[in-house]
Amino acid sequence: DADVTQTPRNRITKTGKRIMLECSQTKGHDRMYWYRQDPGLGLRLIYYSFDVKDINKGEISDGYSVSRQAQAKFSLSLESAIPNQTALYFCATSDPRPDQETQYFGPGTRLLVL
Amino acid sequence: AQSVAQPEDQVNVAEGNPLTVKCTYSVSGNPYLFWYVQYPNRGLQFLLKYITGDNLVKGSYGFEAEFNKSQTSFHLKKPSALVSDSALYFCAVRDRGSTLGRLYFGRGTQLTVWP
Numbered sequence: 308d309a310d311v312t313q314t315p316r317n318r319i320t321k322t323g324k325r326i327m328l329e330c331s332q333t334k335g336h337d338r339m340y341w342y343r344q345d346p347g348l349g350l351r352l353i354y355y356s357f358d359v360k361d362i363n364k365g366e367i368s369d370g371y372s373v374s375r376q377a378q379a380k381f382s383l384s385l386e387s388a389i390p391n392q393t394a395l396y397f398c399a400t401s402d403p404r405p406d407q408e409t410q411y412f413g414p415g416t417r418l419l420v421l
Numbered sequence: 422a423q424s425v426a427q428p429e430d431q432v433n434v435a436e437g438n439p440l441t442v443k444c445t446y447s448v449s450g451n452p453y454l455f456w457y458v459q460y461p462n463r464g465l466q467f468l469l470k471y472i473t474g475d476n477l478v479k480g481s482y483g484f485e486a487e488f489n490k491s492q493t494s495f496h497l498k499k500p501s502a503l504v505s506d507s508a509l510y511f512c513a514v515r516d517r518g519s520t521l522g523r524l525y526f527g528r529g530t531q532l533t534v535w536p
Binding site for chain 1: 455466470511523527529
């Protein structure tokens with residue numbers, strides 16, 4: 308979905324390196340999310356943010372941090388990458404209104420940690 | 422606790438035949454339910470959702486799903502499968518009464534439609 312963009316699309320890094328994944332959206336949504344996808348495990352929530360001042364841990368936040376620089380931007384950082392953080396990472400946004408629950412996903416960032 | 426189960430890792434069906442991808446859920450309150458599809462090297466795309474009202478929900482690409490409260494299920498169906506429907510399908514749930522607004526996803530079902 309072109310309304311949600313992620314950079315980079317692919318990244319190879321080494322163990323111990325710091326890496327940042329960026330997400331931008333033009334949908335005007337307050338809510339943003341970071342997920343990781345691993346084969347056979349589905350999507351697991353890393354962090355989510357309901358507005359610029361509200362950031363919450365998801366179910367697998369250890370080893371990750373986030374920054375909500377603006378309504379439209381939500382970055383995910385791996386402070387010291389490790390091989391088991393190799394995965395496909397997705398950013399998503401949603402409208403907070405109860406009848407507008409759909410989440411809109413970016414194209415994903417494929418990360419390989421050597 | 423909220424959770425979603427997709428009991429089949431893979432579903433294989435011949436083109437032109439009906440398809441069903443199963444989903445059951447567990448929430449403490451009433452659910453919002455969703456289906457998403459992921460094509461190779463792409464992000465997740467929204468297919469359909471159940472919020473309230475008619476238990477049969479129609480979505481994109483001819484897909485539909487039926488909300489069954491007694492069986493806590495939300496199976497995805499299509500009357501006639503296409504090869505282009507081959508993709509990874511995710512069911513997701515949210516507790517309607519939760520203020521957190523987050524979705525819980527199943528592990529995904531790989532659908533393969535062969536010619």
